[in-house]
Amino acid sequence: xxxxxxxxxxxxxxxxxxxxxxxxxxxxxxxxxxxxxxxxxxxxxxxxxxxxxxxxxxxxxxxxxxxxxxxxxxxxxxxxxxxxxxxxxxxxxxxxxxxxxxxxxxxxxxxxxxxxxxxxxxxxxxxxxxxxxxxxxxxxxxxxxxxxxxxxxxxxxxxxxxxxxxxxxxxxxxxx
Numbered sequence: 001x002x003x004x005x006x007x008x009x010x011x012x013x014x015x016x017x018x019x020x021x022x023x024x025x026x027x028x029x030x031x032x033x034x035x036x037x038x039x040x041x042x043x044x045x046x047x048x049x050x051x052x053x054x055x056x057x058x059x060x061x062x063x064x065x066x067x068x069x070x071x072x073x074x075x076x077x078x079x080x081x082x083x084x085x086x087x088x089x090x091x092x093x094x095x096x097x098x099x100x101x102x103x104x105x106x107x108x109x110x111x112x113x114x115x116x117x118x119x120x121x122x123x124x125x126x127x128x129x130x131x132x133x134x135x136x137x138x139x140x141x142x143x144x145x146x147x148x149x150x151x152x153x154x155x156x157x158x159x160x161x162x163x164x165x166x167x168x169x170x171x172x173x174x175x176x
Contacts, residue, residue: 054084062104072162073116079171109133110174119156
């Protein structure tokens with residue numbers, strides 16, 4: 001499925017890494033397969049990792065796959081399957097229903113910042129970048145760690161062909 005709204009597409013582009021003043025500070029991802037990682041886009045990188053099955057299913061249900069395979073760059077704060085499992089029982093299943101697509105899109109695009117923001121970009125800073133969803137998130141880089149709205153970046157700077165992924169330990173929610 002493709003997103004027909006240019007605003008949503010732009011928001012996703014922004015959220016998944018389009019030079020914005022926010023990022024995450026954490027240990028950079030090991031780059032044992034640098035060439036393979038650079039050749040894959042954000043979606044294919046997430047699929048290959050094997051720890052983002054829920055996120056990938058949500059991106060598919062929201063119709064955001066083509067957007068996240070777009071030119072970017074995007075910075076994506078990607079919750080792991082374990083992060084999704086911490087949500088109240090039934091939350092993921094409810095969000096994946098077609099009638100809740102707008103809410104799912106809002107949550108997913110809140111995890112994306114336009115441009116490519118690396119962990120070093122937010123070292124010893126607090127920034128509030130606008131997400132693709134349209135509101136701001138609070139990113140704090142302190143003592144060699146990066147947090148976004150209370151979620152900790154577990155692995156930073158996973159480079160892709162169209163941006164960067166930062167792995168986070170919880171699903172972040174826009175206000176409202």
